[in-house]
């Protein structure tokens with residue numbers, strides 16, 4: 001009887017008033033918790049940012065005390081990489097003075113472009129060790145190298161622009177960093193990346209936004225945007241980066257420098273941020289950026305050594321093959337200015353035409369071609385990136401502050417899968433924008449492992465079809481636009497995401513690809529935009545972007561070869577570069 005009474009009381013409690021009060025309490029609690037987490041994240045980010053800025057200031061003061069003059073710094077940082085290499089090897093320049101000069105210029109450049117995350121404090125000591133070394137010098141003896149923030153450096157946080165990774169310094173260097181050091185290089189600064197590293201802008205709440213040295217109203221590209229800006233502005237001569245969708249090649253194109261994305265796995269990726277590593281269909285590649293092609297060659301030669309093969313046995317033990325790089329035999333090279341899906345802009349056409357005529361004048365046979373259905377490729381790429389319904393990104397970004405460049409993506413990612421599919425479908429139908437619509441749909445992920453495995457098979461089919469095309473044309477390599485367009489204004493990634501069809505193609509295929517600067521946008525290129533298609537929302541966005549002051553921006557060409565033929569890619573890049581300099585040797 002008593003028990004019934006108690007129950008009656010309990011049930012009475014569930015009256016309208018009490019339920020509303022409980023609901024309100026719950027909402028208040030949840031909201032205050034969210035506010036608390038937001039401010040906690042904000043303060044964590046602020047403290048980290050201040051620490052990094054203080055480190056830069058402290059380093060700048062230290063260099064001033066050491067009497068590094070602007071004149072001397074510029075004299076040394078203006079040397080080409082081959083001149084620098086030769087003077088370091090001969091002892092004409094000491095590793096310490098080179099390191100200090102590069103640090104001084106990097107910090108100077110950083111004040112304008114915000115491309116450096118923080119200096120590497122151990123650099124000077126490392127340089128001193130190089131100077132005191134007796135016996136055989138390493139191939140990179142005393143060479144300063146800038147390091148993208150997502151590479152592990154012992155004692156430093158590796159955040160990829162995400163606050164949850166703050167305050168968790170890594171305990172070991174990345175394999176590539178270890179190899180660089182073993183070969184005599186001096187890692188001297190860490191460079192900026194976009195939050196999550198999956199965009200081609202370069203901004204995050206921790207370190208802020210990096211600007212393009214050619215036009216500060218635009219970004220340097222991404223995700224190796226800090227490297228792109230720093231190298232283009234003269235604050236570094238060689239840097240390392242990663243590329244899963246264009247992150248080395250896009251900054252190279254947008255900043256007017258060289259970048260090589262090797263076949264994924266040819267250069268070790270061990271000890272880089274883990275964010276994308278669970279996704280194994282399209283793998284991130286470790287590569288390099290440099291002022292000229294020689295920088296890429298020097299780095300590849302030095303990295304492809306027994307020490308790397310020992311440290312990371314998953315790397316195929318293939319040293320740099322001089323016989324492929326030095327080969328003078330004429331090649332059959334496919335070329336396209338348009339991938340048949342996303343029209344590239346006139347300045348990019350000119351870049352390819354220019355490279356084509358250089359290569360023809362050197363005896364190569366250039367064959368017009370179209371890649372296998374680029375729309376199919378991009379859909380496969382997007383489905384791969386969104387395969388988990390974006391759960392990985394959402395988990396890593398839990399309680400984080402969304403950077404303005406990725407906010408739209410994360411708000412969409414939170415929606416239930418069905419809604420993403422519906423919105424994607426509506427977007428495609430209403431705006432005739434195949435890209436944004438499909439992207440939203442792709443973020444809904446796969447329902448079953450069976451679907452995912454079938455998707456993996458579709459990628460294999462795409463690879464087979466491409467290889468068959470190359471074989472049928474009898475081509476050794478391909479040249480094409482370095483990207484669909486040059487550098488873009490801040491906060492326009494969402495509107496222009498389709499540009500990366502040109503880069504993602506060679507990630508999906510896992511072919512090595514390098515970009516080098518070939519020309520700059522001219523007034524005539526802008527006039528020629530009158531003929532640029534104007535049907536889809538995406539094409540309209542490109543047109544608007546190009547008409548918004550792009551004259552003078554660099555435009556690159558992409559050189560591509562079959563998997564593990566990096567030496568051939570570099571050979572082509574070098575030949576185009578020589579042709580541009582009027583050197584036809």
Ligand SMILES: CCCCCC/C=C\CCCCCCCC(=O)NCCO
Pocket residue numbers: 195196197198199200222223242243244245246247248276284285382385393406409497500
């Ligand atoms: C957080 C935003 C995710 C958006 C996903 C959009 C899908 C496709 C766009 C691809 C953009 C590629 C930019 C380059 C990415 C890259 O190579 N990162 C290097 C990581 O090692």
